Amino acid sequence: MTPPDDERPLTGGRLDHGSANDADGTRVVRAGLPTEEPYEPPLPGPVFAAHYHLPGEVEDVPYAYGRDANPTWTRLERAIAELEVPGDPDTEVVVFSSGMGAISAVLLSLTRPGRTVVLPSDGYNLLAALRERLENNGVQVRTAPTGGDAQLAELDGASLLWLETPSNPGLDVCDIRRLADAAHERGALVAVDNTLATPLGQRPLLLGADLSVASGTKALTGHGDVLLGYVATRDAELAATVRAWRKTVGAIPGPMEAWLAHRSLATLEVRTQRQAGNALAVAEALRARPEVSDVRHPGLPGDPAHPLASRQMSRYGCVVSFTLPDRAHAERFLARLRLVGEATSFGGVRSTAERRGRWGGDRVPEGFVRLSAGIEDSADLVRDLRRALDEAAPSPAP
Known part of the structure; x- marks a missing residue:
């Protein structure tokens, strides 16, 4: 079991979770930063490590191997969590090497043969490739347009509903709260691709979604120089499943990319x-x-x-x-x-x-x-x- 982020040892001290009352403009410049220490930088530099000093038993250690965790990821994950659900230390974020890494982690780790997934028919074009892979794995896939909450009609028997709002590139919008309530009534999980809106424009987890997924390559980092993705959730079990997928397939971000992303959040x-x-x-x-x-x-x-x-x-x-x-x-x-x-x-x-x-x-x-x-x-x-x-x-x- 991985200890919570605020219990992990970090260069520069413990993480400051901020205040739920801070405005977004204040929150973004402080999100994920360690508490201030004399003569230390506000945002410590990237930690480059494939392995860590690891004496004794390995159970519950914060850092053991570079594919599992990295202090630079920890800060970034905490920062994004503070933006997704302000003031909630239980929100967990798992960062990936790209947006497609994050999307694939959700769709491939939370499905299995015989299950049904509902996707938008007008979503990001690589969803078509994922649909084919899901169907090859024995998963039934249904699709409907984003506009008019058309995916509602496909929910019976589904285990996962994937929303993309606003949709890319058509810019249609669906009602997250309405669709999430309907999906939950039928026992389905709800994931929302929040790439276009960013957590400052829309907070899916506060609208009833189980997972908020995004490509950090886009507006989150905003400078066209980083590939990144993430999954946010308030469900510890879902976070563990997605994190285990990242470890297994190795879709991890580099520490420099994670540090650049964190630096960019301030603006x-x-x-x-x-x-x-x-x-x-x-x-x-x-x-x-x-x-x-x-x-x-x-x-x-x-x-x-x-x-x-x-x-x-x-x-x-x-x-x-x-x-x-x-x-x-x-x-x-x-x-x-x-x-x-x-x-x-x-x-x-x-x-x-x-x-x-x-x-x-x-x-x-x-x-x-x-x-x-x-x-x-x-x-x-x-x-x-x-x-x-x-x-x-x-x-x-x-």
Whole structure:
């Protein structure tokens, strides 16, 4: 049995769990830090260790081998736990080498042949590969869209419900509380992919979910330089199951990546606030363009997801999706942007966009664009988009 994080020896002293009354902007800059010690750094550097001095018996030791635990992970896991459920020292987080490592850990460790899983049909495109693997393992998989809480109709007999809200890349939203209550009535666990919202925008565990899962590669770390994932839960048994999966498959983060992620958390509140504001400005500007259709952003008044998102989320994320007339039009637009890089992923401090159909896994039109708003000046970003749209317009026929 692994001792609780606050009982593990850490360079720089015991962890400070903070106060449940702290605002998010205060919490993120202190989350997971050890208590202050004279002449020690606020956030101790990464611990590089494949093994530890290990005298005597090994049962209940805090650190034995580098695949099991690392003090740098401990701090990061505690920090994320403080954001997922503020003020609750019993919330546990297990960090992984990537978001897919975290997603796979939940879907593959909590299912077995003969069980039924309900997935979103419009979720992250690698869910399709996981669906195939689950079915090859004898697990029945049902799917339904995120919007309209359509997964409700597939819950009878299910053991696990997987939600993704807002969905990627379509940005539909489902009612976590409603779906979690219905799933629990039927004896099913509920996991929520919270990547797009981050724990500052939405707290699935406080809305009834059993597990909150995310790719920390995106907005959580926010600088486009770290691959990371995590699973958060208030259930010790679930945490132990997921942690054992991580140990078995070796999907562990490097200590430098974990340290970079923890360092980046301090700016999470200001980054996500600025990104959400920029995303809304971009969505409003795009909606005014005649060549742009199907503009989606949960914070946009009039968006189909807005009424529910405004009740469930405290901020609406950095992603905007929209459709240009065709593939060529979208590619001309992307090539003419100056402040928006053409790249996959989202949540970084620099704005990015891509024609999502180039990957072939999403059910989107050829001219569908997913844009991630960064922290640039809002007026500059909107000006760049408008100019690129003007320049991307087809040349008039001779």
